[in-house]
Amino acid sequence: MDTVLVTGGTGHLGREVVELLRPLHRVRVLSRSPVAEQADRSADGPEGEPVEWARGDLATGEGVAEAVDGVSAVVHAATFSPAARRGYLRPSDLRSSPPEVDVEGTRALLAACAGSGVDHFAYVSIVGVDRPRGPYLRLKAEAEGLVRDSGVPWSVLRATQFHWLLDRMLGRMTRLPVLPLPIRVPVQPADAADFAEQVARQVAAGPGGMCRDFGGPEVLPLGAIVDQWQRVRGHRTRVLPLPTPSALARVGHAMTCPDGRRGTTTWSRWLASNPPE
Numbered sequence: 001m002d003t004v005l006v007t008g009g010t011g012h013l014g015r016e017v018v019e020l021l022r023p024l025h026r027v028r029v030l031s032r033s034p035v036a037e038q039a040d041r042s043a044d045g046p047e048g049e050p051v052e053w054a055r056g057d058l059a060t061g062e063g064v065a066e067a068v069d070g071v072s073a074v075v076h077a078a079t080f081s082p083a084a085r086r087g088y089l090r091p092s093d094l095r096s097s098p099p100e101v102d103v104e105g106t107r108a109l110l111a112a113c114a115g116s117g118v119d120h121f122a123y124v125s126i127v128g129v130d131r132p133r134g135p136y137l138r139l140k141a142e143a144e145g146l147v148r149d150s151g152v153p154w155s156v157l158r159a160t161q162f163h164w165l166l167d168r169m170l171g172r173m174t175r176l177p178v179l180p181l182p183i184r185v186p187v188q189p190a191d192a193a194d195f196a197e198q199v200a201r202q203v204a205a206g207p208g209g210m211c212r213d214f215g216g217p218e219v220l221p222l223g224a225i226v227d228q229w230q231r232v233r234g235h236r237t238r239v240l241p242l243p244t245p246s247a248l249a250r251v252g253h254a255m256t257c258p259d260g261r262r263g264t265t266t267w268s269r270w271l272a273s274n275p276p277e
């Protein structure tokens, strides 16, 4: 059995990828804090080997070379977005985003792969990172460039926004008494579990270069996203509809992929089956 390293294997996407890979591969997860996770997941599951844990930190490079040792493929799904962590944007997020994990960590991981037997580096990215974009998306685009230029056979798999992130952000935003929103901005939320299937298929297929964009089954105006969320989560925050500036509409369109591959889980179905975090 070959070994596949999953960075970000404790995250929303990565843990779904790990479960899909386990019946077919030995799976190693790079994490800053594997011990707590180990308690939950070291036991044999219904199928597959137990997960191997590699303690490491992409921001410092600690443990990265060891994590790659003996690995044939890497799924690089680790990321660090302060805005995603806290669930809302601060003005500083529009000026800069820390590059240590997404750029420097990707560079260190690729350097370790280049000197080893890794024959597929699958990088997880975001639809639209090469079009109008903010600081975090620029880091993702830079990381894509590092992957393409690395000499390691690669795939880049881009997806639209995950349900969990929208859910977290709306949970924070609806604490305001009134929610001013450009309600017509298009959004195409995707289920991380649906996308994980696509990532696992690409691991099986091998290096595919720039893969077809992946999005959720529906492109919805932001107003409908919020309406559905409020209905399921039982909120009644008043929405103040704002006009949508053309620049913002362009960003919204750039971050959807109506002609891409589509997941099947709709926003309303995901909300109904996932409690708030």
Ligand SMILES: NC(=O)c1ccc[n+]([C@@H]2O[C@H](COP(=O)([O-])OP(=O)(O)OC[C@H]3O[C@@H](n4cnc5c(N)ncnc54)[C@H](OP(=O)(O)O)[C@@H]3O)[C@@H](O)[C@H]2O)c1
Pocket (backbone or CB within 6 Å): 007, 008, 009, 010, 011, 012, 013, 014, 030, 031, 032, 033, 056, 057, 058, 059, 060, 076, 077, 078, 079, 080, 084, 101, 124, 125, 126, 127, 140, 158, 159, 160, 161, 162, 163, 165, 192
């Ligand atoms: N969220 C979205 O809406 C969305 C949409 C499209 C694409 N994507 C992309 O999909 C991928 C996964 O996103 P996600 O939403 O699943 O992320 P997530 O749930 O926020 O998970 C982030 C992961 O990154 C790891 N990580 C963070 N800092 C690290 C460090 N210094 N060293 C090592 N690992 C570190 C964390 O592991 P530990 O804490 O265990 O170390 C965690 O497993 C990312 O590439 C993201 O850009 C996300």
